Amino acid sequence: MMDTQQAPIKDILDQITNPNTELYLSQSYKGFLFTEPVKYKTVHSDQIHLMVNHKVFCFCHTKDAILHDQMYKSKISGQVASFDMQSGSLFFQNVQPRKDLWVNRKELRIQPQETLVAILRTRGEYFRGCIDNLSLHGAGFLLHVSEINDKLPKSEQTIALQFELSDEIKLLISGKITNIKTLSNQLFGIGLKLNPDEKQQALLSRYLQTAYQNMLEEIDDEYRKLLEPRAAVDLYF
Structure with a gap:
């Protein structure tokens, strides 16, 4: 069970479970920060269950992400344990309070595809x-x-x-x-x-x-591949 007795986590969870709190999940993909609105569902074992409104490919399994409110006052860092693109169901694990100053980026930032x-x-x-x-x-x-x-x-x-x-x-x-x-x-x-x-x-x-x-374009290609029906050779061999 998630140790919600730890004050920092408990305080943040109290805000996250508040239905009036607008929640967002942010994750970096090749340097670019994707931020999507999410809805809190419940806590399962040591994971937070969230629903993603827009089913985007950017929420990568096992990758670090930040769960936060609109003003970044309440922040939890963790990892995406699983993400079902069809239903939008996402599980967030290894959570801990984010104490450092972390604000939304004002400029486009990328990781160069080639070595610079x-x-x-x-x-x-x-x-x-x-x-x-x-x-x-x-x-x-x-x-x-x-x-x-x-x-x-x-x-x-x-x-x-x-x-x-x-x-x-x-x-x-x-x-x-x-x-x-x-x-x-x-x-x-x-x-x-x-x-x-x-x-x-x-x-x-x-x-x-x-x-x-x-x-x-790379993300769109990967997204289309995930949505394409599996070929018979993939199912049986």
């Missing part, structure tokens, strides 16, 4: 890594420990990020480091705030929109 190798320039130092996610005014930079000569760059440090969107589009965008996280004993994740000029914004916007459309 980048150079992070600081004062007198260069760090080679790759871009994990990208938006118009931000980026996630992955840095392997082997690329660190002396020490990590510091938060709030001014930087320039150099990378190529194609053979013809080469960018060098100024910005600063907003946060640094240890992802493993070999890998660091560095959050960047970018300050592109007008021309750079136009190039980035075109790239992001193209990547977004490609991702939607």
